Amino acid sequence: MSCAVEFRVNLPDPLRYCCGLLRTATQRGARVLVAAPEPLLAELDRLLWTFQPGSFVPHVWQDDPLADKTPVILAPQPDLPHAGRVDALVNLGPDLVPGWEALDRVIELVGENGPDKPAARERLRAYRAAGFEPTVIPSRP
Numbered sequence: 001m002s003c004a005v006e007f008r009v010n011l012p013d014p015l016r017y018c019c020g021l022l023r024t025a026t027q028r029g030a031r032v033l034v035a036a037p038e039p040l041l042a043e044l045d046r047l048l049w050t051f052q053p054g055s056f057v058p059h060v061w062q063d064d065p066l067a068d069k070t071p072v073i074l075a076p077q078p079d080l081p082h083a084g085r086v087d088a089l090v091n092l093g094p095d096l097v098p099g100w101e102a103l104d105r106v107i108e109l110v111g112e113n114g115p116d117k118p119a120a121r122e123r124l125r126a127y128r129a130a131g132f133e134p135t136v137i138p139s140r141p
Helices: 014-027 038-050 116-129
Strands: 006-012 032-035 059-061 072-076 088-091 105-111 135-140
Touching: 006 014, 014 032, 014 038, 014 072, 014 088, 014 105, 038 059, 038 072, 059 135, 088 135
Parallel strands: 006 105, 006 135, 032 072, 032 088, 059 072, 088 105
Antiparallel strands: none
16 A cells, blocks of 8 residues: 655645545545644634534544544544544644554645644655655645
């Protein structure tokens, strides 16, 4: 299996971008795990209910009893081996998610400013050191 790694960079609002990405993924039948620190996931949780009128992206936290039946899983401490089928990992956190190599797709979301850029550069180097060549996709203005 070969994992495709994408860095979507210079995003003006990574959380809103993530909402749109998750909406599209779930409309296509994908199951996605989102990794990030808990405060960021709490904000994403709120946004997934409100980012677009009339639109809802089904999601639960990783420890929810319905996690294995829900298309989007929010995970501050991702446990990929116990997450069941995951089509893609979306990472908003500063670190690599353990077990990412076993997935088909990893999408790293990086804001246009702020402290996440140095951590993103470290993750990019780590993917390359593991033998993967990530695709870098800049945000469109």
